[in-house]
Amino acid sequence: MNIVIFGAPGSGKGTQSERLVKKYGLKHVSTGDLLREEMQAKTKLGLMADSYISKGQLVPDDVVIGMLEELVANNHDVPGFIFDGFPRTLPQGKALDEMLAKHGEKVSMVLSLELEDKELVDRLLKRGKISGRSDDTKEVIESRLKVYYGQTAPLKEFYKDQGKLVRITGQGSIDEIFESMTSVVDRIIA
Numbered sequence: 001m002n003i004v005i006f007g008a009p010g011s012g013k014g015t016q017s018e019r020l021v022k023k024y025g026l027k028h029v030s031t032g033d034l035l036r037e038e039m040q041a042k043t044k045l046g047l048m049a050d051s052y053i054s055k056g057q058l059v060p061d062d063v064v065i066g067m068l069e070e071l072v073a074n075n076h077d078v079p080g081f082i083f084d085g086f087p088r089t090l091p092q093g094k095a096l097d098e099m100l101a102k103h104g105e106k107v108s109m110v111l112s113l114e115l116e117d118k119e120l121v122d123r124l125l126k127r128g129k130i131s132g133r134s135d136d137t138k139e140v141i142e143s144r145l146k147v148y149y150g151q152t153a154p155l156k157e158f159y160k161d162q163g164k165l166v167r168i169t170g171q172g173s174i175d176e177i178f179e180s181m182t183s184v185v186d187r188i189i190a
């Protein structure tokens, strides 16, 4: 089972993914977390990623796709993945299909967390006060949302055409949203 958790910045992807991996025993793959680890370690990749992330832009496709290819190839014995924050562009979506196909796998479902911009901005500003993340500031959040609507949201059509897109409200308590998500997953895998 390979699940893509999809949504705008602040929609709850990371929050829900952590819970879903525990329930279903899947491997959590968060490109945001992986990039932040590189940034903290000040590796060459991390310094390069920082120059994009701190401006609210996406890290180039070839870098993120390369990172994921290695991870998928090195984890062929896991029961499946939860992809959190990947794919974020059409080329990434196509690359994910190809890298899974190499291992006889495919994306099973795409759970899209849907939320109004105002709530997204409020959540990220709130997180910014404690996280110290350079991308959780008003100006950068605005640019992340623009990037989301321009480059990431078109993936919804890509997955809708494949019959894999399931829209879930991202509004409500973390527990309520988790319940909606697990009821969809349980129905699909039943």
Ligand code: B4P
Pocket: 008, 009, 010, 011, 012, 013, 014, 015, 016, 031, 032, 033, 035, 052, 053, 056, 057, 058, 059, 060, 064, 084, 085, 086, 087, 088, 092, 123, 124, 126, 127, 135, 144, 170, 171, 172, 173, 174, 177
């Ligand atoms: P991410 O780390 O993926 O950041 P994000 O989109 O902001 O989502 P995140 O998972 O962190 O937040 P969540 O919605 O769970 O990416 C950061 C950056 O890395 C990107 O902007 C990009 O530059 C780069 N990047 C990552 N992946 C890439 C890729 N594939 N290609 C290129 N570049 C890439 O939660 C947000 C907040 O809301 C939290 O504080 C949480 O506690 C709160 N929250 C969650 N659910 C809630 C609820 N129900 N009610 C109230 N608050 C809630």
